Amino acid sequence: MEGSTYTVQLENFAGPLDLLLQLIERNKLDICDISLAKVTNDYLTSIQNIELDPATANWFLDIASRLILLKSRALLPNHNQDNQEPLEDLTEQLQELSAIRQAIKQITDSAKPSLQFAKKSSTNTKVSHFTNLDLVNFTQFYPTKQHQLKPTTKSFKLKRQNPIYLRKKLHSMWQANQQLEIQQLHTYCDSHYETVVCFLLALEMVKDNKAKIVNDTKGIMVELV
């Protein structure tokens, strides 16, 4: 209904097309140019009543400008109607989105229980000695005081600093050395932080079956699979 004012909460619609579809539905209209012209005022009122962040504002304003163009053509029927493209696009967009919404409803209404894939089992039989290995006991593998590096920060917090770089560093250590000895990991790293993160990355790779733990005569080794 043109001229009606109401507050529309942002969380009630996912975007400008969603808002348009709701306005069309509320007014019991069909998706066509005339209907879009009719809901232009409602749309403009709605977007004035909500706070839009810059990232989403341009999407709403784009639709607003197309609606205003539609409405102006409805008001000026003798105006040159040659350039219909933006309007046909909008109608088509709404029809496609409406079809997707109906498909979602059909899928959720006929929802079947999900299927499950087989879980990957660990093939690292040599790990059996270390099933009780936990981070608390990691200190027994940590070097003695004379080899300890000074901490880079006072409070030891694992920050997400460039994990991709550390992962690449770990890989290049492996390529150079074939196997990495856990007790000597600190010799390859520049700080406490790097040593612990590399250790955790190595454990993650063991968990994903990309590396395995081997009990060698030299000590506990981690090697790439």
Place this chain on the structure above:
Amino acid sequence: MNLITQQLHSLLMINTGGLEKLKLAELLNVSTDELEKNLTELSEYLNKSGVVLLQTETIVQLAAQTDILPKDLQKELRSEQLSAALLEVLTIVAYHQPITQLEIETMRGIGSEQTIKGLVERNLIQPKAKKIDGISIPHYSTTQAFLAHLGITSLRELPPLPKNKAPNAAQ
């Protein structure tokens, strides 16, 4: 069940992550048409078991049915409820794949980068680079995990997309 179908079954049991159809045809030394026939035979054989055959355009994988399990186990294994935005992008990809981020955003009328990222992280869609005018652009398609999430064995089981239907009749 013929020998090729039995071999298919064995290979899929060993390779729990699924196998490409071309690879399967190569391993079993059969043509792709013959492979399809054996996949159909295997699928029919598995129909009455607790296991089904999932097929995308290129990959085949075995998956277990959960609706036959005790209710409390079913509850544990239930897949994540997706938000409306995730479901919308996922449905757009399912029906229009392969599709680019720009095309998805045009259809939705809103930015979708984070939503697409969320679906990729959940392994429900995957990007594949495709060259358009010499520029490599990721195109998104659904995965086997998507089929498993919906409890279907192939995209053919998706309901047909309604065409040009208005949400309400005109006044």
